[in-house]
Amino acid sequence: MITLAALALVVAALFGLPLFAVIGGAALLCFYSAGIDSAAVIVETYRLTASSGLIAIPLFVLAGVVLAASQAPRRLLRAFNAILGWMPGGLAVVALVSCAFFTAFTGGSGVTILALGCLLYPMLRQEGYGERFSLGLLTSSGSLGLLLPPSLPIILYGIVAQTSIDALFLAGILPALFHLLINSSYAMAKGAAFHVLRTPFSGRELALSVRGAAWDLPLPGLIIAGIYSGLTTASEAAAVVAAYVLFVELVVYRDLSLVRDIPGLMREGMVLVGTILIILGCALGLTSYLVDAQVPMRILDLIRGLIHSRLVFLLWLNLFLLAVGSMMDIFSAIMVVVPLVLPIAESFGVHPVHLGIIFLANLEAGYSTPPVGINLFIACSRFNKPLLTLYRACLPFLALLFLWLLGITYLPDLSLWLPRLALGVR
Amino acid sequence: MIELLLRVDRGLARLEGWAVTLLVTAMVVVALCQVVARNLGSTSLPAGDILLRHAVLWVGFLGAALATQQGRHIHMDVAARLLPAALRGGVARLFHLVSAAICLLLARAAYRFLLLDYEGGGYLAAGIPAWMAEVVLPVAFVLVAFHFTVKAVVGGAATPSRGPGAVGAGEVTARVERSR
Numbered sequence: 001m002i003t004l005a006a007l008a009l010v011v012a013a014l015f016g017l018p019l020f021a022v023i024g025g026a027a028l029l030c031f032y033s034a035g036i037d038s039a040a041v042i043v044e045t046y047r048l049t050a051s052s053g054l055i056a057i058p059l060f061v062l063a064g065v066v067l068a069a070s071q072a073p074r075r076l077l078r079a080f081n082a083i084l085g086w087m088p089g090g091l092a093v094v095a096l097v098s099c100a101f102f103t104a105f106t107g108g109s110g111v112t113i114l115a116l117g118c119l120l121y122p123m124l125r126q127e128g129y130g131e132r133f134s135l136g137l138l139t140s141s142g143s144l145g146l147l148l149p150p151s152l153p154i155i156l157y158g159i160v161a162q163t164s165i166d167a168l169f170l171a172g173i174l175p176a177l178f179h180l181l182i183n184s185s186y187a188m189a190k191g192a193a194f195h196v197l198r199t200p201f202s203g204r205e206l207a208l209s210v211r212g213a214a215w216d217l218p219l220p221g222l223i224i225a226g227i228y229s230g231l232t233t234a235s236e237a238a239a240v241v242a243a244y245v246l247f248v249e250l251v252v253y254r255d256l257s258l259v260r261d262i263p264g265l266m267r268e269g270m271v272l273v274g275t276i277l278i279i280l281g282c283a284l285g286l287t288s289y290l291v292d293a294q295v296p297m298r299i300l301d302l303i304r305g306l307i308h309s310r311l312v313f314l315l316w317l318n319l320f321l322l323a324v325g326s327m328m329d330i331f332s333a334i335m336v337v338v339p340l341v342l343p344i345a346e347s348f349g350v351h352p353v354h355l356g357i358i359f360l361a362n363l364e365a366g367y368s369t370p371p372v373g374i375n376l377f378i379a380c381s382r383f384n385k386p387l388l389t390l391y392r393a394c395l396p397f398l399a400l401l402f403l404w405l406l407g408i409t410y411l412p413d414l415s416l417w418l419p420r421l422a423l424g425v426r
Numbered sequence: 427m428i429e430l431l432l433r434v435d436r437g438l439a440r441l442e443g444w445a446v447t448l449l450v451t452a453m454v455v456v457a458l459c460q461v462v463a464r465n466l467g468s469t470s471l472p473a474g475d476i477l478l479r480h481a482v483l484w485v486g487f488l489g490a491a492l493a494t495q496q497g498r499h500i501h502m503d504v505a506a507r508l509l510p511a512a513l514r515g516g517v518a519r520l521f522h523l524v525s526a527a528i529c530l531l532l533a534r535a536a537y538r539f540l541l542l543d544y545e546g547g548g549y550l551a552a553g554i555p556a557w558m559a560e561v562v563l564p565v566a567f568v569l570v571a572f573h574f575t576v577k578a579v580v581g582g583a584a585t586p587s588r589g590p591g592a593v594g595a596g597e598v599t600a601r602v603e604r605s606r
Contacts (some may be wrong), residue, residue, distance in 0.1 A: 012524065015517060016506040018499035020490075021525040024532050038535035039542060042563060046539065049479045049559075055457060058485055062450060232461065239457035246454070263447045267492065270446045274489025275500050277482075278570075282532075329500055 002033045019332045020275075024282035030289040041285035048281060052235060053158050053165045058273045059238035060150040063245040064106040065269040066262070067216075068115060070255035075213040076101060077119065082209040086201035089191025091127050093184045095120045096141050100180060103145030104220065107152030112142040113378050121383060128196045136393035137187065139379040140401060143364035144179055146330075147172030147357060149223045150238065153330050156276065157356045158234075160283075160338045164353075165234040166227050167419040171353045173224070175361065175408045175415055182400050215248045228422045276331050283332075287339040296343045303344060313348045314409050317341070318362055325366015326373045333363050350412075353425060357415040361408055365401045368394050428580055435576045438569060439495040442488045449485045453478060473551035480550065480559045487566035494573035499525075515581060522578035526571045533567035540564060 006029060013022040027041045048054060067073075080094045080101075087093060098120070103112045117138045124134040146153060149169035158165035210217070223241060226232035232240060246262075249255050256262065290296070307313050324333050338359065345355045367375040370391045380387050408414055419425040460474045493499055509517060540560050548556040 012521065013502060014505040015509070015521075016501045016503050017521045018501045018525055020499065021521075021528045025524075025528045028528070028531050028535065037538065038531065039538040041532070042536045042539035045536075045563065046483075046560065049476075049483050051479070052475070054482045055453070055475075055478050058450065058453065058482055059457060062454070231465070235457075236461045236464070239454070239461050242454050243458045263443075266447045266450045267443045267489075270450060270485050270489035271493045271496060271498055272489075273482075274486050274491070275493045275498060277486030278490035278493075279500065281487075328502060332500055 002029060005029055019328075020279040020282050023279060023286050023332075023336065027282055027285035027289060030286065030293075034289070034293075041282075044284040044288045045281035047284055048277070051159050051162075052233075053155055054235075056150070056155050056165065056235045056238040057152065057159075057276070058270065059235075059242040060105075060152060060155065061107065061269040061273050062266065063150075063238075063242045064152075065265045065272075066245050066249055066256065067105050067219075068102070068111065069261065069265055070249040071253065072213075072216045072249070072255070073098070073102060073115060073119070075209075076216055077116075079209040079213040079217060081199075082202065082206040085199045087188065088198060089184070089188035089196065090199060091124060091196070092129065092133075092137060092187035092191055095124065095137060096144060096180060096183050096187065099138070099141045100145035100148060100176065101220065103142050104148035104151050105145075112145070113138060113375060113382055117379065117382050128194050129190070130194060132389070132393040133190055133194070135379065135383060135385060135390060136395070136397045137183075138383075139375050139390060140368040140394050140397035141183065142375060143361075143367065143401065144176065144183070146360055146364045147176040147179075148220065149173075149227070150234070150241065151360075152276075153334060153360050153363075154356070155234065156280075156331060156334050157338060157359060160280070160335055161342055161352055161356060163356060164419075164423070164425070167353050167423050167425045168356050169223070169227055169234055170418040170422055171357050171415040172360075173418055175357055175404075178407060178414065179404050182404055183397070186396070186400055215252050219245070230422075279332055280335050283335040283339075287336070291339065296340050299340065300344045300347055310348045310350070311410070313345075314350070314358070317345070317358065318405060318409060321359060321362035322366045322369055325363035326369045326371075327366075329374065330360070330363045330367070334359065351416060353419060354412045354415045358409050361405055365398070365405055368398060368401065370394070431576050431579060435495060435573060438572065439492055442492045442495075442569065446485055446488050446492065449481050449488075453481050453485070456481075476551040477554075483559070484562045487562050488569075491566050491569035491573060494570045494577075497577070519578050519581055522574045526574035526578060529567045529571035529574060533564045533571060536560075536563035536567055 006026065009017070009022050009025050009029075013019065024041070028038055031038055031040050077094070077098050080097050081091070084090055084093050084097060095116075099112050099116055102116055106112065106115075120138060121134055124137070125131065129137075145151065149172065151172070154168045154172060155165055157163070158168050219241065222244065223237045226237045226240070227234060250258055250262070256265075303313070307316065321333075321337075324337060328336075341359075342352065342355065346352065350358075367373045370376060376387060376390050376394065379385070379390055383390075416425065456474055457478055460471065460478070463471070490499075506514065506517070540557055540563070543560060544555075544557040546556075550556045550559050
């Protein structure tokens with residue numbers, strides 16, 4: 001009976017039952033079958049309030065929605081174009097940098113494709129970049145900013161894995177820059193191959209556009225410098241950034257109105273926070289049961305019989321997470337999968353901070369992986385192109401993405417060097 | 427009858443929306459004060475952090491109720507694409523009903539949890555009894571269940587949510603479209 005109900009939940013999940021209901025239902029079922037009062041599920045949910053990083057979630061989300069709704073994306077695009085646009089493949093590099101910036105603040109790639117895609121796609125095509133290249137670039141480059149602070153998935157990983165968010169923020173920087181470097185090199189090579197007209201460098205435009213975006217540009221630096229110097233924690237940085245963004249967009253640029261726009265944007269952002277927190281609350285109940293029932297230990301025993309080296313384990317982890325990433329969204333995947341994988345990875349000697357970076361990078365790559373990666377569907381509807389075209393458009397970028405994944409998986413120092421240097425993480 | 431249900435549904439969503447807006451505003455102000463106090467005065471309200479974290483719980487669960495009304499909960503739709511179009515509406519209604527039932531069970535669990543703390547009589551901070559901070563859990567689960575029930579009764583399109591990381595995706599696209 002219990003098995004049957006559990007099976008029904010899994011099938012329902014695949015057909016679109018909201019994930020929090022699936023997870024909450026599973027948690028209730030587990031505790032019921034073990035004869036424990038269902039209040040135990042909520043005891044775990046309430047444990048959310050003991051997490052010091054929790055406050056960072058709504059505050060960074062608020063900053064993200066306000067920034068996204070303002071004219072900041074246009075100002076930044078113009079500034080990046082003036083700074084980088086003169087290079088060979090300049091506009092493509094500009095697209096990559098803008099997507100990275102935007103994704104870091106909005107927490108996921110879907111919205112980057114939606115908001116920046118329709119600005120950048122016509123620009124790329126107009127300058128002479130091929131259709132397939134432009135589509136692939138915009139569809140797959142949402143992943144770029146995911147590892148940069150203050151990306152929401154990083155915060156969530158920190159909360160779920162009970163790992164320092166400060167360390168994770170610093171850990172993501174080099175891998176993200178590495179990714180940017182790989183993709184930019186490819187974009188420059190393609191730019192040359194397409195014989196794209198190069199925009200001459202203009203000192204005047206540079207000065208104008210940078211002055212125009214003078215209040216938006218320091219945002220990432222504000223967060224990184226605060227944490228790196230130890231002046232602020234991630235949660236404190238969230239408070240500062242939320243207040244700063246509100247001040248800049250409402251008072252300095254006056255893009256938005258306090259009365260007309262802000263209440264709606266707050267609701268919009270908190271709907272997102274709500275969809276995540278309710279899953280997190282239910283997932284805490286379920287995973288506490290699974291951990292009590294020694295499920296990770298049993299999986300570990302099973303794996304230990306099959307896999308003996310760290311490298312082989314990491315390879316399988318890569319494949320497993322790519323599959324998860326192409327099926328589930330990144331937030332639910334973190335909440336459900338991290339508690340199960342973390343003890344196993346630790347027993348293979350993988351650092352929790354490094355695991356976080358591997359986790360997020362793989363899940364995000366899964367987004368662009370055919371046949372069911374969500375980025376492909378979003379781009380499909382956004383650009384009005386057949387799915388098969390997008391599959392083919394993404395292939396070269398996926399190859400680069402996998403190369404990058406291997407790099408960050410097998411070179412832990414790439415992730416761990418900065419947190420070690422600044423925070424003394426062991 | 428259906429008209430009345432929909433009106434209550436929208437009215438509740440409006441209330442949830444205002445509660446969320448007020449809470450977020452308070453959160454930004456208090457969080458900023460905490461940072462300033464800690465860095466300049468090297469003191470901060472010890473109760474401040476506890477209250478802030480509970481405010482997140484309130485905002486999150488009221489936000490979840492609002493998300494239900496807007497049909498924005500995260501879900502997978504790998505297999506749903508395979509369903510024949512004629513079946514999709516029925517399946518969506520069935521799932522709304524199942525979600526509502528699970529939420530009621532969770533609300534019951536949350537109520538029992540609340541009773542335990544009510545009888546225990548613990549305090550959160552600043553003289554606020556712990557149970558008061560926890561009231562939001564059963565209330566929000568009942569609200570979520572109500573919104574799902576309305577959706578199950580009224581039917582309509584399946585949720586258009588795109589799930590992953592869609593921070594303000596709707597808002598942003600709307601604005602981009604407008605500014606074009």
